[in-house]
Amino acid sequence: MDANFAQRRRRDLIMAFCLAVIAALVPLFVKDVYVQNIMVLTLMYAALSQSWNILSGYCGQISLGHALYFGLGAYTTALLFTKFGVLPWFGMLAGGAISALIAMALGYPCFRLRGHYFVIATIVIAEIALLLFQNWDWAGAALGIDIPVRGDSWLKFQFARSKLPYFYFALALACIAWFVTWWLEDSKWGYWWRAVKDNPDAAESLGVVVFNSKMGAAAVSAFLVAVGGSFYAQFVSYIDPESVMGFQFSLLMALPAVLGGIGTLWGPVLGAVILIPLTELTRSFVGGSGRGVDLIVYGTLIVAISLALPKGLVSVFSLFPWRKEAAR
Amino acid sequence: MTALPETPLLETRGVWQRFGGLVANSDVSISVGRGEIVGLIGPNGAGKSTLFNLIAGVLPPTQGSIIFDGEDVTNLPAAERCQRGVGRTFQVVKSFETMTVIDNVIVGALIRNTVMRLARKKAYEVLEFCGLAARANVLASDLVPSEKRRLEVARALATEPKLLLLDEVLTGLTPVEAQTGVELVRKVRAAGVTVLMVEHVMEIVMPLVDRAIVLNLGKVLVEGKPTEVVRNPEVISAYLGDRHAVGA
Numbered sequence: 420m421d422a423n424f425a426q427r428r429r430r431d432l433i434m435a436f437c438l439a440v441i442a443a444l445v446p447l448f449v450k451d452v453y454v455q456n457i458m459v460l461t462l463m464y465a466a467l468s469q470s471w472n473i474l475s476g477y478c479g480q481i482s483l484g485h486a487l488y489f490g491l492g493a494y495t496t497a498l499l500f501t502k503f504g505v506l507p508w509f510g511m512l513a514g515g516a517i518s519a520l521i522a523m524a525l526g527y528p529c530f531r532l533r534g535h536y537f538v539i540a541t542i543v544i545a546e547i548a549l550l551l552f553q554n555w556d557w558a559g560a561a562l563g564i565d566i567p568v569r570g571d572s573w574l575k576f577q578f579a580r581s582k583l584p585y586f587y588f589a590l591a592l593a594c595i596a597w598f599v600t601w602w603l604e605d606s607k608w609g610y611w612w613r614a615v616k617d618n619p620d621a622a623e624s625l626g627v628v629v630f631n632s633k634m635g636a637a638a639v640s641a642f643l644v645a646v647g648g649s650f651y652a653q654f655v656s657y658i659d660p661e662s663v664m665g666f667q668f669s670l671l672m673a674l675p676a677v678l679g680g681i682g683t684l685w686g687p688v689l690g691a692v693i694l695i696p697l698t699e700l701t702r703s704f705v706g707g708s709g710r711g712v713d714l715i716v717y718g719t720l721i722v723a724i725s726l727a728l729p730k731g732l733v734s735v736f737s738l739f740p741w742r743k744e745a746a747r
Numbered sequence: 748m749t750a751l752p753e754t755p756l757l758e759t760r761g762v763w764q765r766f767g768g769l770v771a772n773s774d775v776s777i778s779v780g781r782g783e784i785v786g787l788i789g790p791n792g793a794g795k796s797t798l799f800n801l802i803a804g805v806l807p808p809t810q811g812s813i814i815f816d817g818e819d820v821t822n823l824p825a826a827e828r829c830q831r832g833v834g835r836t837f838q839v840v841k842s843f844e845t846m847t848v849i850d851n852v853i854v855g856a857l858i859r860n861t862v863m864r865l866a867r868k869k870a871y872e873v874l875e876f877c878g879l880a881a882r883a884n885v886l887a888s889d890l891v892p893s894e895k896r897r898l899e900v901a902r903a904l905a906t907e908p909k910l911l912l913l914d915e916v917l918t919g920l921t922p923v924e925a926q927t928g929v930e931l932v933r934k935v936r937a938a939g940v941t942v943l944m945v946e947h948v949m950e951i952v953m954p955l956v957d958r959a960i961v962l963n964l965g966k967v968l969v970e971g972k973p974t975e976v977v978r979n980p981e982v983i984s985a986y987l988g989d990r991h992a993v994g995a
Contacts, residue, residue, distance in 0.1 A: 614846070621837065621842070623824070625855045628824075
């Protein structure tokens with residue numbers, strides 16, 4: 420029994436490694452910049468969704484306000500760089516740390532709420548933050564921040580001519596988020612989180628400090644999402660409140676995980692790989708008439724998946740044998 | 748300070764619990780000795796579950812104190828009491844439904860084993876002990892009710908408790924299942940765990956326990972050997988009404 424479990428864990432790791440290698444080789448064959456752009460976004464959302472999944476999937480605290488942490492990461496990096504000349508690499512860590520702290524500060528009152536009340540609180544808080552940033556003159560208010568790009572530089576993490584460095588960074592980020600999840604899944608925290616999700620009272624009776632578990636999950640999740648936000652700021656080199664803290668980011672983090680399989684290791688990756696290219700393509704092909712069509716695609720997909728496969732797309736893959744018992 | 752072995756493992760001293768105007772427990776003082784199996788019985792609404800929750804640390808008593816293993820634990824939360832050796836099951840089973848049976852038990856085992864491999868090993872041992880090893884990799888939601896009850900016990904045992912609180916684990920089972928349950932409780936005690944059990948079904952619980960405490964209307968009505976308790980007129984009247992007590 421024990422051997423089976425260890426074997427399954429190892430197989431997940433090997434598969435992730437193989438997929439990462441394959442993904443790393445794709446740009447050798449795909450030179451189209453537009454497609455590369457979609458690949459960068461896909462990997463970024465895979466990473467974000469994976470991070471969201473830690474708090475909302477494993478620990479069961481559904482957040483629809485993660486755009487806040489994404490925006491905080493983006494703003495911290497951009498502000499530190501434009502105002503103080505701090506390199507984005509440090510900005511990422513600073514953004515992550517600030518987000519983790521704010522996640523815990525917000526968690527302190529919010530984790531007393533259960534179920535829908537918690538979800539509503541996360542939405543409201545993110546919206547308040549959005550309004551604050553829209554009116555914060557020092558941070559560019561509604562006009563946002565333009566990050567000056569002066570040629571390619573790994574040091575400043577900006578590349579005008581090629582998408583490839585962004586691609587590899589996004590790939591690394593997705594790998595890190597996946598690996599952190601993989602590692603946490605078979606750790607004390609992983610078990611505690613799932614116990615908290617399933618039944619907080621029972622968890623408490625078994626020595627799990629429910630409140631601390633939620634705080635831990637929130638901090639890890641917010642940290643990783645903020646790093647993603649920092650990356651995004653560098654990638655687009657211009658940010659304003661709506662474009663990094665808008666509600667759509669909260670949704671775009673949640674949807675891949677929900678579609679692929681919430682609270683599963685492979686769900687967010689699978690969901691992102693299907694959802695992000697699909698929405699980008701519908702937006703550009705059907706496009707012109709506006710932002711509505713991709714949302715219709717989301718909606719349809721979510722309805723279809725929740726009707727046919729309530730546990731997410733991973734449940735159809737015997738190829739992903741992680742929790743075979745969970746899939747039946 | 749380490750407690751002397753002669754002191755009782757658990758003591759409640761003058762415990763009161765009020766919910767608004769309702770007095771669920773009034774001045775309840777009971778003690779449970781080390782290695783005992785004590786039954787907590789009483790008609791519906793007697794305050795058994797409330798007392799249980801007070802001992803497990805779900806909520807603090809309105810008044811009075813709870814002494815566990817020589818220490819005052821009155822104001823400690825449930826998780827902290829688990830750490831000190833109080834394990835419990837729930838009357839309405841609270842399995843972690845999306846997790847496998849073994850994972851359910853690992854959650855309990857983690858409090859004493861920080862290394863995952865050891866926690867997993869411990870969880871398997873506990874499942875063996877409870878006769879659930881064959882179901883280790885099944886989702887908890889796929890278990891039948893009697894297995895879920897046993898999983899509750901297994902999970903609590905994995906925390907290596909000194910005192911195990913069993914909340915109606917034998918209720919609602921078929922006679923055969925109940926008998927298996929009784930044997931499991933005996934095995935638990937033989938392994939050195941003190942047991943305090945709330946139970947409804949008198950004919951099952953009475954031969955099992957060393958001592959019975961009868962609660963009625965939030966107060967301790969009688970306590971003593973099971974054979975004496977069942978003949979006590981006050982107990983009969985509490986359960987069946989005055990007419991029967993007069994007849995006895």
